[in-house]
Amino acid sequence: MFSDILIQIDGKKIETRAGLNLVDVARNAEIFLPSLCYHKHIDPPLGTCRVCACKVDGQTRAGCITKTYDGMEVEIQTAELDDLRKAIVEMMFSEGNHFCPACEKSGNCDLQHMGYEMGISHTRFPHLFKDRLIDFSPQRMLIDHNRCIKCRRCVEEVITDDGLQVFSYCNKGNETLVGIDYDQEAKLTEQQAIEAMQLCPTGAILVKGKSFPHPFGDRRFDMQSVIKNTPNKHQTLNMIDTARPKERKIIATTSLAGCFGCHMSMLDMDLVLLDLIQLVDFNKSPLTDIKEFTEKCDIGLIEGGCCNAENIEVLREFRKKCKVLVTVGECAIWGGVPAMRNTIPLEECLEEAYLNSITTHPGECKVPYHEDLPKILDKVYPCRDIVDVDFHIPGCPPTANHIWKVVSQVLWDDDYSILYSEFKYD
Ligand code: SF4
Ligand code: SF4
Ligand code: FES
Numbered sequence: 261m262f263s264d265i266l267i268q269i270d271g272k273k274i275e276t277r278a279g280l281n282l283v284d285v286a287r288n289a290e291i292f293l294p295s296l297c298y299h300k301h302i303d304p305p306l307g308t309c310r311v312c313a314c315k316v317d318g319q320t321r322a323g324c325i326t327k328t329y330d331g332m333e334v335e336i337q338t339a340e341l342d343d344l345r346k347a348i349v350e351m352m353f354s355e356g357n358h359f360c361p362a363c364e365k366s367g368n369c370d371l372q373h374m375g376y377e378m379g380i381s382h383t384r385f386p387h388l389f390k391d392r393l394i395d396f397s398p399q400r401m402l403i404d405h406n407r408c409i410k411c412r413r414c415v416e417e418v419i420t421d422d423g424l425q426v427f428s429y430c431n432k433g434n435e436t437l438v439g440i441d442y443d444q445e446a447k448l449t450e451q452q453a454i455e456a457m458q459l460c461p462t463g464a465i466l467v468k469g470k471s472f473p474h475p476f477g478d479r480r481f482d483m484q485s486v487i488k489n490t491p492n493k494h495q496t497l498n499m500i501d502t503a504r505p506k507e508r509k510i511i512a513t514t515s516l517a518g519c520f521g522c523h524m525s526m527l528d529m530d531l532v533l534l535d536l537i538q539l540v541d542f543n544k545s546p547l548t549d550i551k552e553f554t555e556k557c558d559i560g561l562i563e564g565g566c567c568n569a570e571n572i573e574v575l576r577e578f579r580k581k582c583k584v585l586v587t588v589g590e591c592a593i594w595g596g597v598p599a600m601r602n603t604i605p606l607e608e609c610l611e612e613a614y615l616n617s618i619t620t621h622p623g624e625c626k627v628p629y630h631e632d633l634p635k636i637l638d639k640v641y642p643c644r645d646i647v648d649v650d651f652h653i654p655g656c657p658p659t660a661n662h663i664w665k666v667v668s669q670v671l672w673d674d675d676y677s678i679l680y681s682e683f684k685y686d
Pocket of ligand 1: 357358359360361363364365366367369370371372407462463464
């Protein structure tokens with residue numbers, strides 16, 4: 261490529277051309293600069309998300325809207341900038357309702373993919389659980405305003421054959437929404453609507469009756485990292501290296517408001533479990549059916565969040581009895597699928613479940629209440645809202661590989677390297 265300038269990125273000298281954007285230049289030089297609103301066919305770049313934050317000659321800038329010039333000094337891979345970019349993406353997850361395990365876009369979603377690439381296992385911000393409109397009124401599309409990150413891609417690029425916009429911003433500040441012009445939307449061909457769905461970096465725009473055709477394991481972001489040198493091959497669990505002496509440890513596991521999928525995943529260790537029981541004793545755990553703690557444990561693995569008073573009691577006891585506490589899976593980390601009820605008042609949820617559902621006979625059912633039943637909470641809480649948590653293992657459920665690697669790293673300081681294909685939210 262013809263080059264006319266010399267710049268530095270993280271101290272590396274790069275010959276390039278003046279006037280290019282830093283996201284492209286960094287990636288061509290095999291330096292990963294995350295991005296979300298940036299799309300190679302949208303010119304000028306939108307610059308709305310700030311996920312591409314970097315420092316240019318000491319000033320924090322959005323890389324996608326910063327043009328190269330001779331002698332510029334760029335910082336990308338610093339602890340401060342990594343943390344800043346992660347915080348922006350974490351805020352997007354907290355601000356919207358991103359229930360990845362129940363989302364049609366999962367595996368094909370740019371936001372989710374950036375979370376994987378940046379190693380985000382949980383958000384440091386509380387989830388807002390807003391109840392925004394899911395708009396089924398358009399002819400071809402449905403718009404889930406809870407998933408929109410206001411990137412502006414659709415506003416700029418989804419245009420009818422008459423040259424009219426289909427989307428536009430309405431309201432201001434925190435109330436900003438992407439509005440859709442129903443008349444213009446109705447003029448889009450099916451192919452144009454599908455292209456709009458693909459252009460959206462989240463699952464905010466979907467086309468009715470058209471889902472993503474690839475099965476799990478074969479979706480756009482299932483296996484491959486865009487970061488060079490990240491091992492992408494799927495590996496199976498190695499047998500435990502019994503030659504290396506390991507101190508015997510005690511493990512506890514329990515399930516709160518979860519589906520037991522994470523425990524099923526633990527059992528997927530298969531033959532490794534036989535090695536594992538040579539090295540660990542399971543104390544309180546549904547895997548051994550030991551219901552009460554008999555001793556203090558080295559590590560406690562928690563599946564599920566807290567939806568009732570009993571969950572909180574069990575979790576607090578677990579924290580007291582385990583030196584290290586690990587939340588396993590999305591429900592334990594931030595509420596997960598059970599937290600879908602957090603956007604709806606509790607009373608309405610109970611009425612829907614016990615009085616108005618299609619399996620109840622009108623007048624014959626009531627909301628169950630008894631003093632022996634655990635009291636249901638106003639919403640589903642993540643474990644870390646109740647007790648201190650040391651580590652999080654994301655996934656719904658996390659793979660056996662992922663769980664095992666974390667446990668062996670914590671217990672015996674073994675090598676810790678999670679493959680891209682193992683770090684998932686769904
Ligand atoms: S797949 Fe994407 S849009 Fe869907 S819930 Fe997850 S992050 Fe949100
Ligand atoms: S609907 Fe999608 S493309 Fe449009 S602004 Fe929201 S996230 Fe971006
Ligand atoms: S990717 Fe640069 S601001 Fe969004």
